[in-house]
Each structure stands twice: as structure tokens, then as C-alpha cells.
Amino acid sequence: MTESVWLREERSRRGAPPLTRERIVAEAVALLDEEGIGRLTMRRLAERLNTGSTTLYWHVDTKDDVLELALDAVFGDVPIPDDGADWRGAVVALMSGWRRAMLDHPWSAAVLGGRPLLGPNVLARTDALYAALAATGVTGPRLAAAAYAVANYVIGSALTQIGARDGAEHAVEEYLARNRDRYPALAEHGHLPGDGWDAAFAQGLDYLLAGMAPL
């Protein structure tokens, strides 16, 4: 297995060649945003960059590298809140931004799967999360566990919401109604958040932070 992009060095560059890794990644993000992950192709990406598809391989080892770089680029937009006395506010702000970034780039859900998050932007945000939580006084493995809990909740939430992002909602409700006897609890209480995704997310995060408060 080859190493992750992040652990390798970028090929050194002389001057400012027209094509750079940054331009490739930026264009990849744009392409992914516009057409989805299924249509990201080395050839199509190259075309948008007015270059040959094989040229990309000088700047990048594999298509998977492009995806990984694009994914990390997305997290570059997540604002890092100032250090402050309000650790809980900081955590909420940071995680809301994280969630927003994923929702703004739905393909991130598919890229995330089964891949370690090691990009510099992700690491910087994770560091900020640790810093915010450390303001409670907790340290070491207990801090790590708390950070994992929060981060995992956010990732799962974004994933779930992105998955529900088709016109499928209506069909699901109807399907549940038809099979009311097979899924009784779901049929009775199981309405998708609909337009209340933000509230549902905030609610769950509140639960989690409330449970962590006595830390």
C-alpha cells in the first residue's frame, strides 16, 4: 500500500509553472461541486485545465490523491473560532462549520469513507477542537475520547443528511406508511427532520455536550 499524500512531499517546483497542484485541486473541487463525484475524471479535469490528462500525473500520483487533496481543501473553509472562555461555544461553532463545509460539498460524504483524515486543514481544525475541549481542564486520553465523540457525531450527522438529499424523502414516508406493521415505531415517530436538519443537529450536539459537561 502506498503512503498517504500527506506524508509525501510535493514535487519541488521551479518558478511558477502554469499548472500547479493548487490549480488542479481547486478545479477538482469546482468540478465535484458542479457535477458530483461520478463525473470527476482525469480527462475531464484536465480538459477544464486546458491540458492533457496525462500531464496531471506529473503533479499527482493518482486520482485518489486528487480526491484526498480536494477533501482537505474543503475543510480549509471551516472558520476556527478564537480562543475564549466559552469552550462550549467554541466547540459548537467549530463543529457547525465542519458540518456546513460537508453539506456545501456533498461529494465529501463519499470521499470520506474508509480513509484517514490527515490533511493539514483537517489536522488544524482537529487541533482547534482539542484546544477548545482542553479549556475544560481535561487532558490526555479522556480529552481524546471527548474529541472523538464530538467529531464522530458531526461526521455521522453530515453523512446522514447528505444521504437523505434526494427527492427520496417523500417516497420513504409513503413506503413506511405502507409497511406500518413491519416498522411500527418508525412509522409513528420516524419523520425525517425535513427542514429541521439544523435544529436536529444542534439538539444532538447539545445532548452530547451536556453529557460531557461534568468532565
Add this chain to the structure above:
Amino acid sequence: MTESVWLREERSRRGAPPLTRERIVAEAVALLDEEGIGRLTMRRLAERLNTGSTTLYWHVDTKDDVLELALDAVFGDVPIPDDGADWRGAVVALMSGWRRAMLDHPWSAAVLGGRPLLGPNVLARTDALYAALAATGVTGPRLAAAAYAVANYVIGSALTQIGARDGAEHAVEEYLARNRDRYPALAEHGHLPGDGWDAAFAQGLDYLLAGMAPL
């Protein structure tokens, strides 16, 4: 010119049982478990089933169907706890089983992304989750929000752990140590759970359920 009937061997319906959707899915799960998602190919899958690759398309519309069916099949193994007075125990058992199923089939992390979870096995487990939480007396949208919170946490946890599942751990720690100044909080407290994944998961779930307890 076809050969004489006598020289052709009779197509034996008995030698190999007829191809069914169930057999296809079961074999797909086995193939995914053994070789990972990158090596699941309609041709390879067909070969393992002693059949032609295009035959699969009579039982299934697209490769994505196979993935979706395989994903739901995985959740069929999750045990559904009995109804009981101990709602919290039931939730923990159910979610631990859910997590275990994903960890046992790491490719599930990649399949999950950006796809609604609508298979019958998933729905049955989700229904059980709603039922367990409903034992607290909460109903309607607040119940749905609680269920979302728990489910999202579990999904995120499994995803994160699966992502960390290469030899990358060591390289990461080293990388963090080298960039200690850039990620100070991470470098100080950010050790991966290592062998403590189960404990970290249980811890976070405890936090969440504790926060929800006053429901």
C-alpha cells in the same frame, strides 16, 4: 456447425443451483470481505458464481444495486435486543452491534457515503432503536432527534475507526511529533485510541446518553 447432441454435455441444472439474488449478494459480501471494495467487479463476482458477468444483470440492474444490497445484508447480522425495561441497555446493545457489523465489513464505510439507508435490515434496526428510545416516554420529533443523534454518532465512530485501519497510525504519530508546533494540542493529547477503540466508543455513547437522560 454445432456439435452433435451426444458430444455436448447436458447443461446440468443440478450441478450448480440456479442463480438467485441472494446468492449474488452473499458472494458479493464474501468477495468484499476478502479483497476489499476496489476488487469487486461484475466479472470477478460472476466468475466466483460460475456464471457469465452479464448474467448478473438479469437479477440486478446495476453494480450499485449489488453494493446497496450487500450493505443492507451486513446489517442483517446485528442482533435486535429484546424489549425490556432497560431502555439504555437496549440502545447500547443495538448500537454496539451496529458498530461491530461495520467494523467486521470495513468496505461498508465506503459504501455508506452519500446514500440513504433504506434497506429492510437497516429499517428494522432503526425501528428497534426508535422502540427502545420510546420506552423513555419521549415521542414525535424529539424522539426522532434523539434517534438521529445516537445513530449518527455510531456511524461516525465506525467510519473514523475504519479509516484509521492501516499501518498509518505510526506514521501519523511521527508526523505529528515532527510538526508539534503547528498542532500543539493534537501533539500533546492526540493519541489515537490504539487498542482502546471499544472503550472510546462506549465512553462517547455514555456521554450522549447521559445528556439525553433528562428527556
Add this chain to the structure above:
DNA sequence: CGGGCCTCCCATACGACGTTCGAGTCGCCG
């Protein structure tokens, strides 16, 4: 008994993809 029809299977083929290879082009440094 016979013929059409439904179910199930498959060989062939097409277009697209990721990636390799080898041959270029261009500007800088000696």
C-alpha cells in the same frame, strides 16, 4: 402432441476510464 412464451443465461461489443511509457519542448546553469 405441438408451438409459442416466459425465464434465465451468455458471447460479443462499445465506450469510457485510470494509468504507463516514451518522446518530446523549453529554459536555466555550467
Add this chain to the structure above:
DNA sequence: CGGCGACTCGAACGTCGTATGGGAGGCCCG
């Protein structure tokens, strides 16, 4: 000025998902 490193690209290979059209075997209806 010569060559070397940085960078680009056309052509090609092997593989993939899937459409198509045809054919075998069993079943029902006449």
C-alpha cells in the same frame, strides 16, 4: 553552447460497467 531538469503530451494497454441480441429449456394453452 550543451546538457540537464522541469514539465507536457499523444498513443496505447488493460479493465471496467453495461447494452444488445440471441438462444436454451421448461411450461401452459390449444
